[in-house]
Structure formats: structure tokens, C-alpha cells
Amino acid sequence: MTDFDPLPFPEMSTSNLAINRAYRIAMGDLVGNVRMFQDGLLDAQRPVLLAGLDYDTPWTRDAAINVWNGLGLFWRDVARHTLLAVLERQQGRLYIGGQYWDAITWAIGAWTYYLHTGDRDFLSLAFESVKNSLAQFEREEFDPQAGLFRGPAVYGDGVAAYPDRYSPGGTSSILDWVKANPEKKVQNGYGIPMMCLSTNCVYAEAYRIAGLMAHECGDESYLVYDEQAGQLASRIREHFWNPATGTFNYLFDPGGICDHQEGLGHAFALLFRLADDEQSASILSKQHITKFGIPCVWPTFPRYSVLGGYGRHSGTVWPFISGFWGEAVLQQGRRDLFEREFITLTENINRSGQCAEIYHPDTGDVYGGLQENGSGASGMDWTSCTRQSWTASAYVRMILKGLFGMQCSPDGIRFAPYLPAGVNGAEVSGIRYRECELRLTVEGCGGNVVEFCRNGEQMESFLPAEAGGEQDIRIKLSE
Numbered sequence: 138m139t140d141f142d143p144l145p146f147p148e149m150s151t152s153n154l155a156i157n158r159a160y161r162i163a164m165g166d167l168v169g170n171v172r173m174f175q176d177g178l179l180d181a182q183r184p185v186l187l188a189g190l191d192y193d194t195p196w197t198r199d200a201a202i203n204v205w206n207g208l209g210l211f212w213r214d215v216a217r218h219t220l221l222a223v224l225e226r227q228q229g230r231l232y233i234g235g236q237y238w239d240a241i242t243w244a245i246g247a248w249t250y251y252l253h254t255g256d257r258d259f260l261s262l263a264f265e266s267v268k269n270s271l272a273q274f275e276r277e278e279f280d281p282q283a284g285l286f287r288g289p290a291v292y293g294d295g296v297a298a299y300p301d302r303y304s305p306g307g308t309s310s311i312l313d314w315v316k317a318n319p320e321k322k323v324q325n326g327y328g329i330p331m332m333c334l335s336t337n338c339v340y341a342e343a344y345r346i347a348g349l350m351a352h353e354c355g356d357e358s359y360l361v362y363d364e365q366a367g368q369l370a371s372r373i374r375e376h377f378w379n380p381a382t383g384t385f386n387y388l389f390d391p392g393g394i395c396d397h398q399e400g401l402g403h404a405f406a407l408l409f410r411l412a413d414d415e416q417s418a419s420i421l422s423k424q425h426i427t428k429f430g431i432p433c434v435w436p437t438f439p440r441y442s443v444l445g446g447y448g449r450h451s452g453t454v455w456p457f458i459s460g461f462w463g464e465a466v467l468q469q470g471r472r473d474l475f476e477r478e479f480i481t482l483t484e485n486i487n488r489s490g491q492c493a494e495i496y497h498p499d500t501g502d503v504y505g506g507l508q509e510n511g512s513g514a515s516g517m518d519w520t521s522c523t524r525q526s527w528t529a530s531a532y533v534r535m536i537l538k539g540l541f542g543m544q545c546s547p548d549g550i551r552f553a554p555y556l557p558a559g560v561n562g563a564e565v566s567g568i569r570y571r572e573c574e575l576r577l578t579v580e581g582c583g584g585n586v587v588e589f590c591r592n593g594e595q596m597e598s599f600l601p602a603e604a605g606g607e608q609d610i611r612i613k614l615s616e
Contacts, residue, residue, distance in 0.1 A: 147567035163529035190524040197235025201246030206530035238288025277326035284372035297508035298450030334402030383419040407465035427498035430454040449506030460531025476557035492528035555584035572605035581614035
């Protein structure tokens with residue numbers, strides 16, 4: 138067995154004891170999910186972040202999201218190993234492994250890792266993997282008529298995420314649909330005909346990131362990727378926007394549309410700036426938020442509501458979505474919505490004493506939801522997974538990108554912090570950004586920066602990527 142050094146623990150504290158406790162719980166769950174592992178491009182056992190306490194591997198989407206949430210800012214090697222562990226080499230070429238429909242999410246995690254570390258060797262490898270994978274998915278899952286990608290929703294591997302027509306009796310996996318419906322499957326690719334909002338949003342962002350990677354690598358193909366990103370964004374607005382509801386539809390296929398609200402899809406549409414200004418304002422006013430956070434899909438489907446519950450993947454609160462929604466609404470200037478989601482997640486984590494996979498939307502209890510092939514009298518009961526990594530990293534994301542306002546680009550970090558009501562100070566140390574060791578202190582209230590000091594010097598609220606050494610950054614805010 139290969140040993141590894143103890144993980145550094147980024148010290149974070151605020152004037153709010155509930156936030157401090159929830160942060161310690163989140164970091165504790167992350168520490169507990171780091172294990173030795175070898176797969177993919179890892180040549181030996183290395184420390185990686187597993188998906189949660191109930192997993193023995195890092196899933197591709199989870200790996201990407203955890204790094205995207207900021208893992209590389211404090212555990213650089215773990216982040217890199219986790220991303221490499223889910224890559225595959227086929228006939229001498231690199232591809233992203235994992236479930237086909239959301240594997241391209243890896244591109245976003247990989248780009249974020251580069252932004253945080255400046256690791257150009259990794260960038261070259263990542264660009265090759267993303268380029269090859271995009272070409273593969275274009276061949277297998279792109280629908281030229283709609284101009285969109287087929288496949289389930291980003292996190293929706295269970296049938297509880299979908300309408301009745303995708304729920305053949307006795308199975309819980311959406312992948313089994315093709316076996317039960319051979320006459321309806323698409324002959325090209327895996328065969329699932331649905332086109333989902335969140336998945337296409339991720340593809341649009343992956344094209345944009347492929348262009349950024351190409352540009353950083355000096356490859357002129359960035360112009361092509363930029364054009365593809367723009368075309369896909371246009372198709373998303375054309376096919377998914379529903380003027381009658383003032384929201385994006387969740388999915389459509391030859392059987393029709395599902396106009397339920399997809400929380401992750403709406404968060405991505407805002408975060409990636411795929412919605413225009415009018416659409417964004419409408420989403421912000423109409424997205425349903427339950428008492429205990431934004432739901433994954435709303436409402437749940439009738440086959441679950443008639444049993445008095447919620448689908449495992451519909452109606453329930455998956456906190457990793459809260460992290461994206463929180464950043465998206467803050468980016469839109471809706472500090473009230475960020476504050477609501479952040480405080481709700483703080484309370485959920487403290488109440489459960491862990492970063493659970495799923496919470497009940499009405500009670501806030503840890504709740505696995507209802508789904509076919511379950512247990513109990515109805516055969517529908519499922520259990521929420523324990524100490525889920527992406528729930529923990531989502532909370533860290535809301536702190537780093539919300540309270541401390543870290544906005545990374547190839548040029549550096551711009552700071553736009555926001556301290557919600559009940560918090561008048563926050564500080565964090567042990568953050569590694571490229572060649573810097575960061576200590577960040579934010580004081581005051583609200584989100585208007587009135588003073589930004591770096592190592593005792595007042596300047597604009599920006600840290601250039603080429604900076605090095607210890608950086609003591611102090612920010613004062615006002616309403």
C-alpha cells in the first residue's frame with residue numbers, strides 16, 4: 138500500500154457559528170472520502186476523492202463536479218488524480234470514461250483545475266481528452282435535426298427522474314429503457330431518444346471550454362469550438378424555452394415534452410449565460426424553491442405523489458444543485474436567493490450532522506425518495522447515500538464563490554464577496570492558487586467592495602495569475 142501525506146485542512150471561520158459548524162462537517166466528510174485508488178490513467182494507487190461513503194470509486198460526473206467546486210484550491214494532487222482516474226485510453230487516444238450522457242462534464246472540472254493550478258501539462262492532456270470525446274459524442278448522440286444531444290439528465294441515472302414512459306416496471310436504471318423499448322430506441326448511439334436541458338447546457342459549456350483550452354494551447358481550432366458553442370446555445374433557447382410557463386422545459390422526445398422545472402438545468406442556463414436577460418428574469422421569479430432548498434425536478438411525478446412521497450430524482454432536494462443555483466443567482470444579482478439557499482443548506486447539514494445525498498423537501502429529513510425496484514410495502518423506498526462528496530464540496534463552493542467571491546479566469550482571480558445577514562466577517566487560510574498561498578479576510582456586510590488590500594497595499598479587487606508567494610487579502614464591504 139502507498140502512503141500519502143495528511144491532507145491540509147483549509148481553516149475557515151465566520152462570525153456565524155452555524156456556518157462554521159457546517160463547514161467543519163463538510164470538510165470532515167471530504168477528508169473521510171479520500172482513499173487510495175488506481176484506475177484510468179493512474180499508474181499506481183494514488184489518493185482520490187470517492188463519490189461518498191457508500192462508494193468505492195470516483196464517478197466521472199462526481200469527480201468533475203467536486204473539482205469544479207474547488208477541490209484543486211486545497212488538495213491539488215487529489216483533484217488531479219481524481220480526474221485522471223476516470224479517463225480511458227482507446228487505441229492510443231484519450232477519452233473521458235463513465236456514463237455516456239454526462240461524461241463531458243469532465244471538461245468543466247478539468248478546466249477549473251487548470252484555472253486553479255496553472256498546470257499546463259495537465260491542460261494539454263485534458264484538451265486531447267475533451268477534443269476526442271466531443272467528436273465521439275457528436276458521432277453517437279448528436280441529433281442533427283434538432284441540433285441537440287440525446288441522453289438523460291446530467292445526474293438522472295434513475296427512472297425517478299423521468300415521466301412514466303421512461304419507467305418500465307421493475308427496474309430503477311434509465312439505461313434499461315432501451316431493452317424494454319427496442320422499437321422506440323434510436324439506432325445510433327446508446328438509443329435513449331430524450332434530449333434534456335441540463336445535458337445540453339453542459340455540452341454548450343464544454344464547447345466553450347474546448348475553445349478556451351485550444352486558445353491556451355495555441356491551437357486555432359478554438360474558433361470552431363466557439364462557433365459550435367454559440368450554435369448549441371441558440372438551439373437550447375429555440376427548443377427548450379416555453380413562453381407559456383416562462384421557464385425552460387425539462388426534456389422532449391418523439392413522445393412529447395415534459396415542462397417540469399429542472400433545477401440543475403435552470404442553474405446551468407443561468408450560470409453559463411445561455412438564457413437571455415428576459416428569460417433569466419423569468420426563471421428567477423418562477424423557479425420553485427421548497428422549504429428545504431431547490432428541488433432537482435418539480436413537481437414530482439404522479440406515480441410517486443399518489444404514494445404520499447417524492448421520487449428519488451424528482452421533487453427531492455439534492456444539495457449539489459444548491460451550490461450551482463446559489464452561484465447562478467448571485468451572478469444574476471439576486472443576493473436574497475443566494476442567502477436563502479446558503480442558509481437552508483447550512484441548516485440541513487447541521488441538522489443531519491453530515492452532508493447527505495438527498496433531503497426531503499417538506500421536512501428537511503435525510504430522505505432517499507421513491508423509485509422502482511426499491512424496498513418497503515410499495516417496493517419503492519430508497520435510502521439516501523451517506524456523506525456525499527458533492528454535497529460537501531457544494532457547500533465549500535458557496536463559501537468560496539459566495540462569501541469570498543472568488544471568480545477565476547486565465548488572467549487571475551477577481552473578488553466579489555457577499556456576506557449574508559447575520560455574518561459580519563469571514564476568513565479562510567490554506568488556499569493554494571497557482572504559486573500563491575492565500576489568506577482571505579472579508580469584513581462588513583452586503584456585497585459592495587469599499588476597500589481591497591493585498592499584502593497591505595490598496596488596489597483593485599483582483600489577484601493576477603502570475604502572482605506568487607503568500608498573499609494576505611483583506612476586503613471591506615458595505616451594503
